[in-house]
Amino acid sequence: MKSKIIPLLLFFISIQIYPQTDKIILSERNAGYNIKVTLDTENKTLTGNEILYWKNITDFPVDELQFHLYLNAFKNTKSTFMKESGMRHRGFGVDVEDSLAWGWIDITSMKTGNEDLTKLIKFIHPDDDNIDDQTVISVPLYKSLEPGETIQVDIDFTAKLPKIMARTGFSDDYYLVGQWFPKIGVFENAGQRRRETAGWNCHQFHSNSEFYADFGVYNVDITVPEKFIVGATGVLQKEIKNRDNTKTLYYRANDVLDFAWTASPLFEVVEDKWKDVNIKVLLQPQHLAQAKRHTSSVKNALEYFEKHLGEFPYPSMTIVDPPFRGLASAGMEYPMFITAGCLWGIPDELKYTEMVTIHEFGHNYFMGILASNEFEEAWLDEGFNTYFENMIMDNYYGEKHSKIDLFGYHAGDEEQSVQGFTSMRNPFVAKINNYSWLYPNGGYGVSSYNKPAIYLSTLANLLGEKTSEKIMHTYFDRWKFKHPCGQDFIDIVNEVVKEDPGFEYGSDMNWYFNQMLNSTNVCDYTVSSISSERQKEDWGLFDKEGGKNFVIKEDNTTYKYETKTIITRLGEIKMPQEILIHFADGEEILEKWDGKSRMKTFTYLRNYPIDRVKIDPENKILFEQKIYNNSLSTKKETVVVWKYAAKFLFWIQNTMLTMFN
């Protein structure tokens, strides 16, 4: 269904149902915003007024406020973002010669009650000593704010949107407005996320990092030219036409930690529904044929997350499909609002659009609800979310086929996550536990997405479905609408495994997380050898009748062979291993080994020798660096060699024929 009267329809629906959901308060709601903003499409600017209600929910008085002014990251080459990124983000560069390409935000006035704070604002740089970075400000308060007190701050701001960069800005008539208003940092209590003393957590805008914020209620009034179609976090309450050919849309979002919106005159709107969740896709007209790819992906994700993590708590979900020239804003997450990405003519067998839609949707949980600190522990959002993305993709579109399935060539989403890590040129480049802007040698992507995802998947393989489901549900129930840290998750794992009578990996899983998070070690086990010798009873020279008699007498009474295999740990990661030992008569033994020593020999007395050995036969350990050396066969497995040699011959013959002149 597509329609241009949808905003109006939504308006009627929203008055009827929305106030009720208001009664259920899901979060602390200590950072609420009432914002009125006008988009000037001529000058690409925003003019806004923001009233912030901020409550001190810690046990300590607060004598200054800290805010993010993210758009200043795009102000000039001196910002920390520009320095770190080399003015490129995800392959898209800044159009440096165009003055319109740069972005900024100014606070023109900041008051609390009768007190004017404007003159007290100063830029701070808590992460580096870049005095030119203007993405964080500090404002001292005349009187400190005691625990439990709420302050109201009245802010006027003007902002200029950049040409789309790092997923925010404009491209022609398309606007993706994210990180656009003065946003208060998180004042953390002592003990929260294991910190020793209370204090502000308000990081600068970095090239490799996302965000961290408190929950609240957002009432946002957006004024745009009349012809624009708008989508936003939250639910549209009403829409009013103004006299000057503009219109104002009133949005409200409860229990969210950010607010983003989009506007374009070209969007085609497609709506759908999953249970009580209204799904709205804002599509480029050319991509209308791919509407279902977006809606079904979101529905699959909603269903999977509800079953395996927790209920989706919001009433709506908006998916934005950016235009070709605005692709730098593709693949980004905000509460109840994501950007996906698709291209005209992409066949259904290539499921990038599904993957990105499911991934960004998943961030509603990992970061949106389980509000970890994306600056400091990127793996808690990107890693967990990639893990869920892999499972959803493989579950709905087929394991080993979910991402690509063309001309007999196919790959699953999880397989590609695994490959992204194991095929790294330098797998030692970085550990997972890193602040996301501190990857001096690179490796942020794999360390935050692939590596934690496959470690989580391996954890689930080791612990079994029941235990790992329980871990995820407990994590969600305990930490939803709060700020968990990595250790909080580990504590839950340790708590849950203790209740599992079949748990076989020691007293807890700390050994696993230490290796996973704090080292760059790799996992590589190999079958070093298989050898068999005939059992000998008497062999050699024996005294007989005054002479020496040479005897070869094989022992045929018990077993014919002493047969053994040696397993070697080549990497520094120590993992408990299962080893499948296969004998020539078809007998199989599954051995278990703690994997700690450098080598392990398994010896047997049998009538038939060992003919093949396979480490980790069920492929539980996904971060194993080299799987080709995980198995060994005493005979050459030549059938596949024939297959590929024949293919190679055929293709080289065809190349020659194509060159025939």
Add this chain to the structure above:
Amino acid sequence: MLISFIEGFRISLRSKKMITIIYLSILIFGLLAAIPFFGSAKTNFANSLLINDLLKDFDYRAYSDLTHNFKEAIAPFISIIQWFGVGYLFFSLFLSAGILGTFIKNENEYQLKTFLRFSGKYFGRFAKLFLYTFILQLISFAVLTIPFALIITSLVDTVQSESTLVYISLVYIQIFVAVFYLFSLLADYTKIILVKENSNQVLKSMWSSVKFIYRNLKSILLYILTFWFPVSIMLLYLLIEDVIGMTSGFTIVLMIIFQQVFVWFRVLGKVWILASEVSFYDRKSITLLTEKEDEELDEFEDTVTETV
């Protein structure tokens, strides 16, 4: 045109022996690369059970593990394909000289000895012709690429959607293919003229060929359809591979036989096209060059030959 195709097909069917010899040359070249490939794969992978994951079906994990960990072992074989392609290009000039010699001078009577004599006789001229055509192709591709690049770069900055870019690219790809085909037609008829007239003047024959093609443009453009012969035979192959699969010792042997039959048929295709071109030329050729052109081209040829 159709008559020439049928006539060409008849001729090529009579030339089974020649086709088989050409096929064997391709097989021998192929084996020169495939046997070391087999040996290398056997020593590197064959003791791992992982490769068995690639038997029943493609397996991304096994495939990426092997290609990543044996990058160095695999790389030479990728470059072998490229070098053999280029090497065979020159060898094929030798073969087409033999084929055309047999068709034109030996009245389709194939004898290895005469085949080789024709090969030796015309190879030099054919090589020169290849060089000229290659240069002309490069120039025309460059000329075509410039407006294409300009259009694309200007559109990327203004166009709202990507489908326009895709359509423009498709149109250009078609133009490129058509131009490429025109040049190979030009080369084919030049070869025929060179053999027929036993001429040593490559450029002059090229010009005659241009005139011949221009005069018979409508029928000759039908030849572009022959592009579909190798394409459809490959599609048919992929279909058969999909149906049979290479999932067991038996189906692998079966597919190896199929593969080689396909290669034989592709050789037949090459010979067929050349034979029908000869037959078409026979039916349509009249004096191609005016006397004036003849003289001018002689002079031009001399200067070019000196510089080359």
